[in-house]
Amino acid sequence: MPNAASQQSASVFVMSLDKNFVVAPKRVRGEWSVTRDVTGAGTMLLQVKKITSLAEGINAYELVDPIGGPLPEFAAGAHVDLHLGNGLIRQYSLCGDPAERSSYIIGVLKEQAGRGGSVYLHDNVEVGSSIEVSAPRNNFRLVPANRYVFIAGGIGITPIVPMLREAQAHGADFKLYYCTRSLDRTAFRNELRVLCDEGRAVIHHDNGDPSQGLDFGKILAEHEPGTHLYYCGPGGLMGAISQASAHWPAETVHCEHFSAPTRPVESHDTDVPFRVRIVDTGAEYEVPVGETIVNVLRRNSISVDTSCEDGYCGTCMTRYVGGEPDHRDTVLDPESRQNYVLICCSRSKTPVLELEI
Ligand code: FES
Incomplete structure (x- = not known):
């Protein structure tokens, strides 16, 4: 990257995505568990148990299940998406002990010149606040x-x-x-x-x-x-x-x-329009030159979670089952690119790209 x-x-070897990359949390008999290999991950409603200062401008937020259940497991390097209620989805690395299933801990630097997520957390979130949190993902x-x-x-x-x-x-x-x-x-x-x-x-x-x-x-x-x-x-x-x-x-x-990598100026003069087909419905939408798949889908009332919209966070990762993507992200490794595409930035090398959304 x-x-x-x-x-x-x-x-x-930028990021090693494993088969757990996309997971959806589900409460089963009072415990959060995850359904593996499912796109369109859901969220858990967690509660802020404790906020502590890690350093100047950096807070640690401890997030727990309000009914006290264990949270889905994670490994070192994992992050969660926080859905901040104001339309922002932001990724934060889990910095607690993976063996500790009762809470997740994230460290957040308040960045006034950032994209809004850290300021929102520092200024609006307090002990007892509820936050929608994705299952852990590990890039x-x-x-x-x-x-x-x-x-x-x-x-x-x-x-x-x-x-x-x-x-x-x-x-x-x-x-x-x-x-x-x-x-x-x-x-x-x-x-x-x-x-x-x-x-x-x-x-x-x-x-x-x-x-x-x-x-x-x-x-x-x-x-x-x-x-x-x-x-x-x-x-x-x-x-x-x-x-x-x-x-x-x-x-x-x-x-x-955790911010957009510096990239060389790329020429997209050879870009051509293509269509995306939604496997479930068979609906097709044209993606013109200069437009992203995400924007086209949104215009057609298909909602897709995104965060960076610049190909480096992985939030918009979508499984494709037909066509050949023109991958333009900095997240997916070659193996993951066999099945997934980041639709905020990538295009298609084939006239039709079939997506599971
Ligand atoms: S929204 Fe971040 S990679 Fe697409």
Whole structure:
């Protein structure tokens, strides 16, 4: 996800989607469970049990089932979609312990210049508030390895924290590089202090000046066989790491974007109109040049959940059963592209694309 997106999607095993990627939560005998491999995931109505400050501008929200049931399981790297009631759907990584089924914990940085989700959460959500939450999805799963290098920038630490716990639990060797603006803006610093003392973590403050950032070229200069790299953070950091790791084997490099990756300017001069066919109803809709499938469907009263509408969050992932998509996302790996398409950005190479919606 090099310049950031194109080089990386070519050279990096971007996200490992497994068969659990799309799930719908259902309450069965009082417990939330998930139905696997179903598009159009539903949501659970969870309650905010606790809000704590992780660092300046960063809150942790603990979400629980109001009747106390266990929540669907998740693995390190997973995220949930929060449906914020004002039409916003936003993804937040689960930073709690995957073994703890009674709650989900998310860390949210209040970004005044963001897309609105974090400000809404900080300003409107309080203890006792109800929030619609999707089942966990995992685009950033930790693969077994003997050694890991983790790099996080700012709030990008949230998916990495459970990975550290998992790596420790499996006795794997690892090193964390965590870049923040200042100590005050460093989340999880007490938890990470032990790792720093053990020499397994470095917390670096750049005072908001990229020229004071870590030298990723040096950190990633050598790839030791068996080492996997995981990284998450703001755009500048993502681009720098992508370039610095370009010589690593693609399957050993994993990243997750939480904002649109930098992409080269692409020419779409050769785009042509195509039709989407909805398998259930047989209805067909023309997607003109310059329009997205999502917009065409919406205009025809077919609602589709979206969030980034830029091909990097996975919310709009849809199964296709006919035709050949022209994939333009930075999420799906080659295997997932055999069955799924992100309809906020992708088009079709064939005159008709058949979708299961
Ligand atoms: S809405 Fe984010 S990938 Fe389509």
